[in-house]
Amino acid sequence: MPETLRETSTPATFDxxxxxxxxxxxxxxxxxxxxxxxxxxxxxxxxxxxITIRQLDEDVRATAKGFxxxxxxxxxTVGIMCRTRYEWTVLDLAVLSLGGxxxxxxxxxxxxxxxxxxxxxxxxxxxxxxxxxxxxVAPLLETTQLEHLLVIDDGALDDLRNEGQGxxxxxxxxxxxxxxxxxxxxxxxxxxTTGRPKGVELTHANLLAHVKNGTGDPGLGFVxxxxxxxAQKRVLLFLPxxxxxxxxxxFLGLASSSIIGYAPDTKKLIDDMQxxxxxxxxxxPRVFETVYNSAxxxxxxxxxxxxxxxxxxxxxxxxxxxxxxxxxxxLQTWRRTVALKLVLGRILDLMGGQLGFAISGGAALSNRxxxxxxxxxxxxxxxxxxxxTTAPASVNRPGHIKLGSAGAPYPGIELRIADDxxxxxxxxxxxxxxxxxxxxxxxxxxxxxxxxxxDLGYIDADGxxxxxxxxxxxxxxxxxxxVQPAVLENALRSHPLISEVMVVxxxxxxxxxxxxxxEGMLPGWLANRGxxxxxxxxxxxxxxxxxxxxxxIDQANRxxxxxxxxxxxxxxxxxxxxAEGEISASTKVIxxxxxxxxQDAMVELYGEG
Numbered sequence: 001m002p003e004t005l006r007e008t009s010t011p012a013t014f015d016x017x018x019x020x021x022x023x024x025x026x027x028x029x030x031x032x033x034x035x036x037x038x039x040x041x042x043x044x045x046x047x048x049x050x051i052t053i054r055q056l057d058e059d060v061r062a063t064a065k066g067f068x069x070x071x072x073x074x075x076x077t078v079g080i081m082c083r084t085r086y087e088w089t090v091l092d093l094a095v096l097s098l099g100g101x102x103x104x105x106x107x108x109x110x111x112x113x114x115x116x117x118x119x120x121x122x123x124x125x126x127x128x129x130x131x132x133x134x135x136x137v138a139p140l141l142e143t144t145q146l147e148h149l150l151v152i153d154d155g156a157l158d159d160l161r162n163e164g165q166g167x168x169x170x171x172x173x174x175x176x177x178x179x180x181x182x183x184x185x186x187x188x189x190x191x192x193t194t195g196r197p198k199g200v201e202l203t204h205a206n207l208l209a210h211v212k213n214g215t216g217d218p219g220l221g222f223v224x225x226x227x228x229x230x231a232q233k234r235v236l237l238f239l240p241x242x243x244x245x246x247x248x249x250x251f252l253g254l255a256s257s258s259i260i261g262y263a264p265d266t267k268k269l270i271d272d273m274q275x276x277x278x279x280x281x282x283x284x285p286r287v288f289e290t291v292y293n294s295a296x297x298x299x300x301x302x303x304x305x306x307x308x309x310x311x312x313x314x315x316x317x318x319x320x321x322x323x324x325x326x327x328x329x330x331l332q333t334w335r336r337t338v339a340l341k342l343v344l345g346r347i348l349d350l351m352g353g354q355l356g357f358a359i360s361g362g363a364a365l366s367n368r369x370x371x372x373x374x375x376x377x378x379x380x381x382x383x384x385x386x387x388x389t390t391a392p393a394s395v396n397r398p399g400h401i402k403l404g405s406a407g408a409p410y411p412g413i414e415l416r417i418a419d420d421x422x423x424x425x426x427x428x429x430x431x432x433x434x435x436x437x438x439x440x441x442x443x444x445x446x447x448x449x450x451x452x453x454x455d456l457g458y459i460d461a462d463g464x465x466x467x468x469x470x471x472x473x474x475x476x477x478x479x480x481x482x483v484q485p486a487v488l489e490n491a492l493r494s495h496p497l498i499s500e501v502m503v504v505x506x507x508x509x510x511x512x513x514x515x516x517x518x519e520g521m522l523p524g525w526l527a528n529r530g531x532x533x534x535x536x537x538x539x540x541x542x543x544x545x546x547x548x549x550x551x552x553i554d555q556a557n558r559x560x561x562x563x564x565x566x567x568x569x570x571x572x573x574x575x576x577x578x579a580e581g582e583i584s585a586s587t588k589v590i591x592x593x594x595x596x597x598x599q600d601a602m603v604e605l606y607g608e609g
Contacts, residue, residue, distance in 0.1 A: 004460060
């Protein structure tokens with residue numbers, strides 16, 4: 001282990017005063033330039049069309065008047081179940097302007113999940129996007145205290161505006177200014193990897209501190225400045241707004257004067273990137289891995305495949321050399337230039353052609369992908385955080401990037417490593433507690449206000465955080481060996497054939513792995529190797545598929561000792577499913593459910609359940 005630190009911090013760039021709230025963000029933008037563009041969105045599948053900050057203000061005010069006319073009081077909760085679209089933001093800001101509390105609900109949530117959130121946070125009004133979501137939630141009108149279920153696609157916001165015509169602007173302004181920084185702004189329910197999802201209470205101070213510190217001192221913050229070369233920066237928002245990182249982008253875009261591009265359909269992500277042309281965005285590692293794997297699959301075979309691999313090696317070598325005292329050599333620079341011109345430039349074009357930096361969060365990104373994108377010219381900055389820390393707690397920043405790390409503390413955040421290696425987090429963006437759950441709050445927040453993350457890691461001598469796994473996920477084999485599955489899982493997930501992987505072995509004689517194939521990548525992978533098309537069931541027993549996975553496992557095993565290495569793997573009968581409760585809405589594997597649903601895989605690995 002290299003030299004490490006027990007604590008590190010980055011100073012805040014903005015002080016939160018009691019009278020401040022998220023409601024100050026729109027007036028600040030209006031004062032700068034009421035005709036500046038707030039966002040762009042597609043309407044009925046058409047081109048991206050702009051929305052000014054003046055239009056946002058008018059829409060939020062009109063919607064807030066409707067809520068006021070309906071009797072929304074400070075502290076009342078409103079649920080929003082909708083894809084990433086402009087109406088989500090309008091509803092969000094309208095509720096907050098009246099001192100209400102927003103409860104984000106993933107559009108993929110089951111009826112049981114929505115019922116738990118509705119009853120736990122006492123929701124009386126939920127907005128859903130369409131008839132399908134209405135069908136999921138409607139039974140709760142009979143079984144819970146839910147009174148109003150409104151459908152956005154059926155004109156719910158227009159109805160609100162009509163109802164609020166008798167409410168004046170002064171009423172809305174007075175209520176917005178009465179909101180305090182300590183007031184709860186939102187209750188965000190966690191993935192629920194163990195038991196019931198917990199409602200994370202985030203205050204206006206939590207949200208405001210994060211976005212203001214992210215646009216502050218260029219030496220400390222994200223450097224998400226309002227303009228670049230005379231133009232506003234552009235951020236494509238495709239993460240769900242029920243996800244803490246998606247919500248962070250929403251508020252950060254508003255605070256930084258970046259233009260937000262709403263991308264509700266991730267299947268059209270490449271089309272949206274090409275038309276919207278973002279200068280930055282935040283995504284989970286799987287997005288970056290998919291871009292690379294798709295490019296690799298399209299490279300074909302023979303000479304074109306060898307040329308692609310040469311180009312990849314060239315840009316990765318250039319990126320690696322950036323971390324040396326000497327920097328890239330003349331030959332490395334020349335090779336990168338040729339690689340971009342002949343082969344890889346089209347990847348940049350696919351992402352819009354002007355992407356300057358991107359932030360990866362939610363899980364670890366492999367080093368080879370990080371160096372690939374940096375070699376392309378995109379500053380790829382890994383971060384780390386949780387819903388309880390209002391998204392990022394640490395992040396690599398432009399000019400201060402250490403690939404392979406989760407970065408230095410986010411401005412205003414303190415990090416501490418406990419005696420057992422657990423990461424503790426302090427600062428203005430740490431949540432105030434779990435809703436209606438004092439026992440869980442006491443377990444997560446100590447007397448000094450430190451959030452006990454449950455993650456393991458260390459801080460290097462330069463103050464950068466490194467994540468090594470989850471404390472509660474440590475596997476103890478029959479031989480008494482402690483194994484952290486994240487090391488192996490993170491190394492394997494980037495393989496084009498692997499959709500998801502779960503390392504197992506609790507109480508067993510050796511470590512095994514359950515692998516779910518990526519059904520989208522499988523056909524191209526087979527075709528590029530001159531292999532016939534295979535069904536998922538056929539691929540499970542294909543010697544070529546299994547040999548490729550074994551090679552990937554052999555490479556991953558080099559990161560651990562023999563006692564920790566994967567000795568046997570099985571390809572499961574289907575992909576892990578969010579609908580079956582095996583994957584959370586934030587793409588985390590829920591281990592206990594997978595073990596319950598895939599007992600046949602455990603029998604294949606160990607001869608018993």
